[in-house]
Amino acid sequence: MTATLEAPRVLAALNPIQQLQAGKLPRRLVQLYVGLTLYGASMGLMIQGNLGLDPWDVLHSGITKHLDVSFGTVVIAMSFVVLLGWIPLRQWPGLGTISNAIVIGLVTDLTLSTVDRPDALWLRIVFMLSGIVVNALAGALYIGAQFGPGPRDGLMTGLVRRTGLSVRLVRTTLEVTVLAIGWLLGGVLGFGTVAYALAIGPLVHFLLPIFTVRLPAATK
Known part of the structure; x- marks a missing residue:
């Protein structure tokens, strides 16, 4: 999923093999999968809050209105x-990329099957706000593990590299496009969508340097 606008300088540019050879592997693997698990759980909370989703999840929720499949299944399918x-962009997915494509969807479905949707508005707001904060923390964890970007972030950064356009322009264009398609399909659009758009960038910007694992092998 998409979690941040800019990559800090401490993120290394590594190919998939270098990601595995860069050092601190046990700590990074734990951080990667904790982050992906929390990310899926945060998505489940926002869905159950039913006050609006982030742009890509508006698209995912719109697709579920027309196909008899679970939300997590749509997330996984759309990831691939x-x-x-990525193929025309000549990018190789890393362990984090493939794990992102699979784990987040599975955990989202697990969360939706175990956490009921509340009736009280205040509790739905708590779900939404908690989802946004946990989403930012989760994004900082899995990105900071340095195993490669998720499918959607990688599409964005690949387009930036190949076109020479700014990150802001490419990300905005992608997210407005998927948001519009999701809305047309009947996806859940609301206050939570706006809150996510305003909060996620600053939150990840603050958290990512804290949780990014410094890699000695990447600085040689």
């Missing part, structure tokens, strides 16, 4: 569809 877009 997006990965097809």
Whole structure:
């Protein structure tokens, strides 16, 4: 999923093999999968809050209105569809990329099956706000593990590299496009969508340097 606008300088540019050879592997693997698990759980909270989702999840929720499949299944399927877009960009997915495509969808479905949707508005607001904060923390954890970007972040950074356009322009264009398609399909759009858009960038900007694992092998 998409979690941040800019990558800090401490993030290394590594190919998939270098990611595995860069050092601190046990700590990074734990951080990667804790982050992906929390990310899926945060998505489940926002869905159950039913006050609006982030742009990509508006698209995912719109697709579920037309296909008899779970939300998590759509997330996984769309992740691999997006990965097809990496081919002309000449990008290789890392362990974190493939794990992102699978784990987040599975955990989202698990969360939706175990956490009921509340009726009280105040509790739905708590779900939404908690989802946004946990989402930012989760994004900082899995990105900071340095095993490669998720499918959607990688599409964005690949387009930036190949086109020379700014990160802000490419990300905005992608997210407005998927948001519009999701809304047309009947996806859940609301106050939570706006809150996510305003809060996620600053939150990840603050948290990512804290949780990014410094890699000695990457600084040689």
